[in-house]
Amino acid sequence: AVWERRVRSSARVRSRAGLSVLVTGAAGFVGSHVSIALKRRGDGVLGLDNFNSYYDTGLKMSRKVLLDRVGVFVVDGDINDADLLRKLFDVVPFTHVMHLAAQAGVRYAMQNPSSYIRSNVAGFVNLLEVCKSVNPQPSIVWASSSSVYGLNSKVPFSEKDRTDRPASLYAATKKAGEAIAHTYNHIHGLSLTGLRFFTVYGPWGRPDMAYFFFTRDILKGKQITIFEGPDHTTVARDFTYIDDIVRGCLSALDTAKKSTGSGGKKKGAAQFRIFNLGNTSPIPVGKLVSILEKLLKVKAKKKVLPLPSNGDVQFTHANISLARKELGYKPSIDLETGLKKFVKWYLTYYDPKKKNAW
Ligand code: NAD
Numbered sequence: 464a465v466w467e468r469r470v471r472s473s474a475r476v477r478s479r480a481g482l483s484v485l486v487t488g489a490a491g492f493v494g495s496h497v498s499i500a501l502k503r504r505g506d507g508v509l510g511l512d513n514f515n516s517y518y519d520t521g522l523k524m525s526r527k528v529l530l531d532r533v534g535v536f537v538v539d540g541d542i543n544d545a546d547l548l549r550k551l552f553d554v555v556p557f558t559h560v561m562h563l564a565a566q567a568g569v570r571y572a573m574q575n576p577s578s579y580i581r582s583n584v585a586g587f588v589n590l591l592e593v594c595k596s597v598n599p600q601p602s603i604v605w606a607s608s609s610s611v612y613g614l615n616s617k618v619p620f621s622e623k624d625r626t627d628r629p630a631s632l633y634a635a636t637k638k639a640g641e642a643i644a645h646t647y648n649h650i651h652g653l654s655l656t657g658l659r660f661f662t663v664y665g666p667w668g669r670p671d672m673a674y675f676f677f678t679r680d681i682l683k684g685k686q687i688t689i690f691e692g693p694d695h696t697t698v699a700r701d702f703t704y705i706d707d708i709v710r711g712c713l714s715a716l717d718t719a720k721k722s723t724g725s726g727g728k729k730k731g732a733a734q735f736r737i738f739n740l741g742n743t744s745p746i747p748v749g750k751l752v753s754i755l756e757k758l759l760k761v762k763a764k765k766k767v768l769p770l771p772s773n774g775d776v777q778f779t780h781a782n783i784s785l786a787r788k789e790l791g792y793k794p795s796i797d798l799e800t801g802l803k804k805f806v807k808w809y810l811t812y813y814d815p816k817k818k819n820a821w
Pocket of ligand 1 (some may be wrong): 489
């Protein structure tokens with residue numbers, strides 16, 4: 464009963480025309496930021512996360528504390544647990560699902576392939592099965608990834624480009640997610656919007672990403688490895704600041720049409736959309752390092768190696784015209800400004816003297 468009261472209170476809509484959103488992966492990097500933004504504007508938000516130990520669970524717990532403070536409750540559970548999902552929909556008739564739970568990371572797929580199939584394929588199907596069976600059916604916005612463009616040599620990447628050459632198992636599961644989502648849209652009338660995020664960074668970020676562990680290693684005086692392409696060409700990423708991504712997610716939720724298959728009967732075609740959410744400004748990894756050196760006031764010990772073929776592609780670069788047109792998406796934070804905010808958070812969070820400052 465206490466649990467149910469917490470679920471209800473977290474999901475209570477506090478503004479007129481507010482949404483009622485189940486956010487999966489809410490203790491994650493993007494999920495925590497999106498949950499806070501939704502809650503702040505008056506939407507009802509319930510989080511779900513399995514708090515797995517892919518990276519520092521302490522960081523996930525700290526994000527949970529932050530979410531608690533703004534009134535977002537995060538249920539500890541797995542998207543593969545159909546009974547739990549049904550129970551949540553019994554308590555709250557969610558209008559929207561923001562699905563961000565996934566096994567992320569390109570390189571870890573070499574070590575633990577089954578965790579990608581479990582969360583990104585089986586877990587997603589399980590969630591869609593529940594969404595299709597409840598009444599009213601929610602509209603779903605979910606995180607795909609720029610990695611679906613794979614070994615595509617043509618940059619910038621546009622949504623119409625081929626996505627049939629994934630460079631990692633992670634990318635393959637994200638690509639599979641798009642195909643699976645399409646079938647639930649087509650057969651069951653679920654409204655589905657997939658967002659292909661491009662290298663998201665910022666405060667409360669993911670410790671397995673380069674900007675994060677470069678910062679840690681530079682501060683520790685540890686050598687960092689910078690990869691380069693064939694013939695000493697640079698490796699570049701379209702780094703996108705978390706606040707820009709959050710705005711894109713909220714806009715995707717706001718513009719999502721209703722699902723059309725409620726009650727098991729499909730009434731007309733439901734919406735299916737895929738958008739790039741990037742920054743349209745790829746930055747070489749060497750440049751990322753020099754910005755960090757400047758902000759941290761420490762020279763990095765660098766080693767340069769050829770990019771191994773274990774999942775990373777050489778370039779990412781988003782064409783965002785479609786998101787600009789349909790979502791009013793307009794990234795506004797450049798890498799230097801965004802990294803300044805990240806470094807400020809990092810130095811506070813990891814400073815034992817300032818541990819409670821956040
Ligand atoms: P994250 O790992 O910080 O967040 C994912 C959260 O989901 C974690 O807290 C994890 O505990 C939870 N989770 C994983 N499997 C689960 C399961 N089976 N059941 C319940 N919870 C589960 O990652 P993030 O960077 O916040 O990414 C969010 C989404 O965006 C993911 O789908 C990711 O693939 C996608 N994405 C992220 C980036 C990026 O640069 N951060 C880029 C492209 C796509």
